[in-house]
Amino acid sequence: MAKDKMTLLWFQTGSCGGDTMALLSADRPSFSDLLNDYPIELLWQPSLSIESANNLHEMMNQIIEGSLKLDILCIEGSIITAPNGTGMFDVFRQTAKKDWVLKLADKARYVVAMGTCSAFGGVHAAPPNPSDCVGLQMDKEQSGGLLAPEWRSGAGYPVINLAGCPVHPNTMTKTLAMIASGIILQLDDLNRPREFFSSLVHQGCTRNEYHEYDVEESEFGTNGCMFFNLAAKGLLPKRRVIPTSGTDEVAKRVLAFLVLAARHPVFLKTKACLKLKS
Numbered sequence: 491m492a493k494d495k496m497t498l499l500w501f502q503t504g505s506c507g508g509d510t511m512a513l514l515s516a517d518r519p520s521f522s523d524l525l526n527d528y529p530i531e532l533l534w535q536p537s538l539s540i541e542s543a544n545n546l547h548e549m550m551n552q553i554i555e556g557s558l559k560l561d562i563l564c565i566e567g568s569i570i571t572a573p574n575g576t577g578m579f580d581v582f583r584q585t586a587k588k589d590w591v592l593k594l595a596d597k598a599r600y601v602v603a604m605g606t607c608s609a610f611g612g613v614h615a616a617p618p619n620p621s622d623c624v625g626l627q628m629d630k631e632q633s634g635g636l637l638a639p640e641w642r643s644g645a646g647y648p649v650i651n652l653a654g655c656p657v658h659p660n661t662m663t664k665t666l667a668m669i670a671s672g673i674i675l676q677l678d679d680l681n682r683p684r685e686f687f688s689s690l691v692h693q694g695c696t697r698n699e700y701h702e703y704d705v706e707e708s709e710f711g712t713n714g715c716m717f718f719n720l721a722a723k724g725l726l727p728k729r730r731v732i733p734t735s736g737t738d739e740v741a742k743r744v745l746a747f748l749v750l751a752a753r754h755p756v757f758l759k760t761k762a763c764l765k766l767k768s
């Protein structure tokens with residue numbers, strides 16, 4: 491292994507594997523370009539490595555003992571803590587995966603949560619949450635994950651949360667490329683890199699122009715904007731991360747309310763009636 495390369499280990503916990511699938515679609519850079527063009531040495535990735543689980547076990551023990559360095563630890567999946575906090579519903583070699591994660595995180599320079607599950611608990615943490623799932627350092631949007639709020643990796647970061655179910659493929663590879671290039675990551679209030687999580691999908695959408703001209707579609711397969719009738723839930727979740735003062739935030743919410751109210755059927759009906767009367 492080249493000494494100047496950063497080692498990367500990808501470990502799956504309570505996961506559907508969707509982020510790994512998404513990773514294969516990355517193109518700026520692709521995962522193979524990431525490994526070829528940036529100083530990253532892949533120790534293990536569950537779907538891409540040819541090494542056996544025995545090799546993984548050995549590598550993880552070497553990392554924990556300190557004979558193998560770990561620069562980047564990527565975790566994919568919720569942290570399962572049931573039953574009764576033991577984590578024994580999800581094990582690797584008779585040890586709860588949550589305990590492996592704790593020990594590996596302690597050695598890593600960077601810990602990256604790949605996906606909403608590992609960042610916040612995700613779909614597995616939805617009530618009634620029988621497996622007591624949490625995120626790595628957060629439980630939904632609050633602290634309360636596996637790692638304490640004050641926990642920091644070797645490089646001084648909290649867990650770097652790449653939200654998304656799955657994460658956008660290029661967000662994964664670009665974040666890893668930034669880390670490997672020594673670029674300082676600016677994180678938002680949910681510990682997501684601002685580089686990728688500070689604007690709405692809507693603002694970068696190629697259909698945005700239709701929105702400007704009020705061409706709002708109500709059926710899929712058409713050409714116009716899907717903001718109000720078809721895709722609002724997909725567009726709005728990032729709103730919390732735009733850095734604003736309290737006053738700006740109130741103004742923004744009032745504006746959003748007025749925009750939505752202006753398109754409410756009751757308002758449109760009243761407008762039509764007034765037009766008829768005049």
Ligand code: SF4
Pocket residue numbers: 504505506507508509566567568604605606607608612613654655656657
């Ligand atoms: S965040 Fe979504 S894609 Fe990733 S492991 Fe969880 S359910 Fe699967």
